[in-house]
Amino acid sequence: MSGLEVLGLSLLAGVILLGALGTVISKDLVRAVLWLALTLVATAGIYLKLLAGFLAGTQVLLYAGGVITLAIFAVMLSQRVEGAGVRQESRGLVVGALAAIAVGGVLVAGILAAPLAAAAAVPPPSVTDLAASFMGEFLLPFEVLSVLLVAVMVAAITIARRTDP
Amino acid sequence: MSPLTLCLLVPALPALAALLIGLVPALRRRGDLAAGVSITAAALSLGAALWLLLDPAPPLQAVARWLPFAGSTLAELGVRLDGTNAPMLVVVGLVALCVQIYSVGYLSDEPPASRGRYFTWQSLFLLAMQGFVLSPNLLQLFVFYELIGLCSYLLIGFWHERPSAGRAAVKAFWVTKFGDVGFLIGIIVAWSWFGTFDLRELDAAVRTGPLPDLAWIVPALIFCGVASKSAQVPLHVWLPDAMEGPTPVSALLHAATMVAAGVFLLVRTTFLFEMSPAVQTVVMYVGAGTALFAALQGLAQNDIKRVLAYSTCSQLGLMVAALGAGAVLSGYFHLLTHAFFKALLFLAAGSAIHAIHTNDLRAMGGLARAMRWTALLFGLGALALAGIPPLSGFFSKELVLAALVDHPVALALALATTLLTPYYMGRAFLLAFVGTPRSEAARHAHESGWSLLGPMLALAIPAAAAGFLLPDFARSLGVEGGFHFDALGAVAVGLALVGLGAAWFLHGPRRAGRADALPAGFLALVRSSAIDDFYEILWRRVLLVFSRMVGWFDRYVVDGMINVVGAATLALGGGLRRVQTGLARDYVLALFLGLVALAAWGVWGT
């Protein structure tokens, strides 16, 4: 990789990791959601680096737009239910950290041990290629996904509606 | 009817009666109906026994396989009839029948349900006794021995509302059981050496083969059983207390039959005792010692039934002594004559007790005036017991003394007994029937009814005349034995007369019925409860302590092992339970740890 690539990648990686840490450590829930937003946008940057433009756009739209909004609303609504401010003391920090390090360690070891060739020489898939795949090879999962989304919508409404008079 | 059928009928009829009365509540609650069934069965059983005796067939033995073992038979069940036990069947049957008829009158005050219970046990006992007499092998002898012991317990404790009766029943049971343990071990040892329980086969094996070195163990152990049931010292302690039962029970069990079972066992297993002269000598001295010891005890009793109980103990001692000396005819004949006159004595005493509602001699007196027949029959029994000719006791006692001629010490003991026996019987007779009445009840006594007197008369006849059947009896046994009147016999009669005279002198009318005429110190010694105290200590300090230790072991070690397993399981469960904290985070942690493990295996595993 060229020096510029390395710099760019390092920058993005730094932002992502910083944002991730902020998400899990921040005591204020709203701030945590915002840290997550930062992380997700930086992730879109990684997708761009990996030549997945459509995916990057989708990432920003869905996550930074949809999920973050959803999360903010949820935080506000649950705050109202609770009445008090959102408390966020965490417990079992050491155990969690150890488990996280264990997971990470194993994954890293696996990655480093794997024989990975360089990136393929073929050009990355275009949107047309993606569309053709959706309508061709992955038609069934695509349709099922739409059904699933409907189901999830109905379920979410049913679960979250107020039942008391 | 074939001899075998008759043999089987003898125990089967009372068994049937016992089952019927025992299992049919309607029958049991009607006391008189139960009595009828029981007496009918007893009478028919006696009929069968008489037929077998009077129409003798060759000896028969019929057995059926009972316990299989390693392909062949371990134990058999059956009957055996020969010249030895045929007379015993008749004697037992006759005494039992008389006692049962007597009981109808004696227990007329009892509630009907109680009487039903009584006759159930009486029939059961008759079954046990006749089964015992007919047993062909040691194991069956033991089984019926135990059954006899059970019936003794049931009948002694018949008036179970009285705590003293319950205690006496338990005491009888325990002491006889203690001896029976030795008996059982003896049976097993004999089986292990000779390979059989059957009496005929054992007899043959003992006569032919070489005997094991420790052969004396078998008769010694069997004698344990004999000593406990026949109340030899030191296992005699249960017999006086057994007088808590109704008097007919005392007459049947503790005079004529149950205690005689031990002696009969000795008769049946004589061939085993002949293996060891040493054991025979011990048996003889135990018997002679018991005879004198019990006679001394009999001098000091104020309860008329206890006098008779100790008298029974003493006479049993004489029987055992004779058998120890090897004289089967003597011991056995005395057993049979004793059955008659002792049962008669008990029934007569019961008649007096029934009239004045007390056993105490000091509250009696002058009963002969009102109760002529009772007095007459009691006197007859007493004279027979004393050995006055020509009553049956004279012949049998003379035979016993003749058997001991070669053993001076034993003979001396027996002669001393011969002196004391008439004395205490005379004392009892005089205190009860002669002189002036010493209590209100004695003054108002009247003669008992014929339901009581009839059986007494029936027993009086053989008590008086059985001596003349001696030659037939000897022939039935297959031994030659006759009766010779010699110097020893004269001495015996003389001693009897001296004893009677002493009684007349010390307790007769001129003494105005004083009960205690012997030196006070002597009487105190005789009446001391030293032996009973010794057993009490043995029971409490040794046996119960040991039982408590065993109980502790059972509770804390044996049960403890199980409890430990249970507790460990619970502890393990309790510990494992903590894994389920209910917090989702902990379950997720477990999930991730599993993931790490799998991934590690994927990365580094082979």
Add this chain to the structure above:
Amino acid sequence: MSDVQACLLLAAAMFSIGVYGVLTRRNAIGILLAVELMANAVNINLVAFGRLHGGPTGQIFALFAIALTVAEVALGLALVLLLARTQRTADVDEARLLRG
């Protein structure tokens, strides 16, 4: 190291941070946010491998994963609201009825 490898390592780090968050956060929404991190780490993995092998499969799977994750978050938040309403607080440590 190639950029694919670097992205994989980055995804691994992001994933472990997400694990830490799942195990440590007390508030239910906080846990969901950490789960989001993990899901995104997986997505980076998918895209990286897709880049490695060529062809659209990697990105297709990533798109599916995004859709599913969004749906899951939506449902999860609905459940969190229900939980908060039921036990008056969003603290997951309060939900302990299945304790053994």
